[in-house]
Amino acid sequence: MRYTPKTLKTNVNVSPSSPVKELLLLLTGALAILILLYLALGFCVDLIAPKISPRLEERLGGLFSQFYADELHTTETERLQRLLDEEVKELPEKRLNYSVHLVENNQINAIALPGGHIVVFTGLLKEINTDDALAFVLGHELGHFIHHDHLRGLGRGLTLWALSAFLLGADNSVTTFLGHSLLGIQMKYTRQQETQADMFALEITHRTFHNVSGAVEFMQQLAEKEKRGPLAYYFATHPYPKDRIADIEEEIREKGYSLFKKN
Amino acid sequence: MEELIIIIVLIAIGYFFGSYAEAKHYRAIAHWERLLLKLPVVTSKNMLDPDREIEKAALVTGNVVVSIDYFKRFLAILRNLFGGQVKSYESLVDRARREAIIRMKKQAGRRTDIILNLRIETTTIGRNANQDKGIGSIEAIAYGTAVTYRKTDEIHP
DSSP states (O other), rough: OOOOOOSSSSOTTTTTOOHHHHHHHHHHHHHHHHHHHHHHHHHHHHHGGGOOOOOHHHHHHHHTTGTTTTOOOSHHHHHHHHHHHHHHTSSOOOOOEEEEEEEEEEEOEEETTTTTEEEHHHHHHOOOOOHHHHHHHHHHHHHHTTTTTHHHHHHHHHHHHHHHHHHTTSSHHHHHHHHHHHHHHHHHOHHHHHHHHHHHHHHHHOOOOOOOHHHHHHHHHHHHHOOOHHHHTTTEEEOHHHHHHHHHHHHHHHHTOHHHOOO | OHHHHHHHHHHHHHHHHHHHHHHHHHHHHHHHHTTTSSSBBSSSSOOTTTOEEEEEEOOOOOOOEEEEOOHHHHHHHHHHHSOOOOHHHHHHHHHHHHHHHHHHHHHHHHHHHHEEEEEEEEEEEEEETTTOOOOOOOEEEEEEEEEEEOHHHHHOO
């Protein structure tokens, strides 16, 4: 037998493919599956959140107690608690023990944690200090409780974390990162949720104090503080304060809430 | 978050250096395959020339270890989700096998007339080659019997 040496022109053992294209295709597919799963689980969370009992919610709230572990006990705390108590009296049913915690932090923010805990940052107190405006903020957080927004947020955060733990493993860096930012995720409400909380705050301040002057005052102060453009706000979760002001003003007109304090 | 960035950087490094190394390796493989083309290698055991006397028969081996890079591994992990051909590993195995044969031929030397009974085996190095944090390598070993016939002028001096 004769041996005729010759080189192969093509290589059948390696598929001709663009690895970058393949990566993008696979990543898109994986992301699509993840998004679908997340949406489906998020839908389930929305169904379950309103059915969580106050007892379970209080236990869940215990998980977040570290966020107000070094809370301040000052006259300001008492004042906020008094304002909140007055509003709570007007609630149709008192599901939870609502309490205010004042925490030293420069953020101009307040958050609703499971179990009826409202954390107010001192940064907020520096910006607004009238009873009416503070009552509106507390009413807004109460609104989140009434609409179960905080539980939905927590559920969504947990969903994301569970997905990550399932796909990447519990000790994966992404999972750990998500675990640490659970609070951040749960605080991100949709624009609709924020608007609904605003509407609730208007109603409760109207019922408690018979005027809603604090709402407009608060929103205007926020709008001045936020000098960012509307584009940056497009991706943010808090509706652009100017939009919120417009919504609030419309609601005030429609419901005929009083803007003036009765002395 | 920074760990995520590290992973992305590793994948990018894997892609750029991996592609560079692979292109370079393929050029070297093509070069050596051309140089060693004249030495036939067959998988059959029975391809001896009955008319010629065997001067020497020896076991020749060639082996090589090629590492997976982060990019290829990431692609393969994504493939695990959907199924299908793991194309990113194909070139790796191909390179390892061909390089092993080249090294085996080099070991056989110029005087060898034919290498019979070629066998190629592959194995992964690093037990968690395709799991968690481990970046594995692939080893290919090629072995056969190098046969040298006695030259005719040596038989009749």
